[in-house]
Amino acid sequence: VVAGEKLTPQFFARATPLVAKDLLGKEIVRKVNNVWLRARIVETEAYLCEDDPACHAFNGPTKRTSVMFGPPGRIYVYFIYGNYFMLNFVTEKEGSGAAVLIRAVEPVEGETEMFRLRGLTPTSKSRIQLTSGPAKLCLALGVDKTLNGLPLDLPHLAVVQGRAVPEEKIRVTTRIGISKAKELPLRFYEQGNPFVSKK
């Protein structure tokens, strides 16, 4: 049922910008309501453990950010703006406090269930709305805080090798929606993919 090899903690135990870039094209796999969901990562952002005030872990471990200081390859989910969840994966060696935010994915399998989870009726236009943003994709994939702190594994959530993004289609820009460290080039996406979030 799973296409490709599952990523191990070692994949995530590296420099965060490199992990963020290498996650492009990988696939998130997860079973929700007894349905397999699969989605290809097309946009990510790195949040660093050093000199990055936009990173939740910037001021050291707290109740919320303790997961970020745990082992690499764990799931970090947080709640924001009173409505939304954000999906991240912990990076670097244990104790660092860094992560990659998943900002957009492209549906690969289980699209009907994604529409249902997202509360949308299937049309060609709403298809893009399904997963073209960090909170949208959490809704479409049924991601919530119950996943926070868990290791990547099935059936709850794993990341597998997908269809790689060719180097020439990878773009790097500044991160979206933050007020600090705006200038750092830590957002990665697949050029031309319609699911990449709009500014």
Added chain:
DNA sequence: ATATGGATGCAA
């Protein structure tokens, strides 16, 4: 352009 929503963290 604007309303929305709750958790978090820090000042008081």
Added chain:
DNA sequence: TGCATCCATATT
């Protein structure tokens, strides 16, 4: 305890 802030979205 109070309050500004926060990695966004949907609707006007």
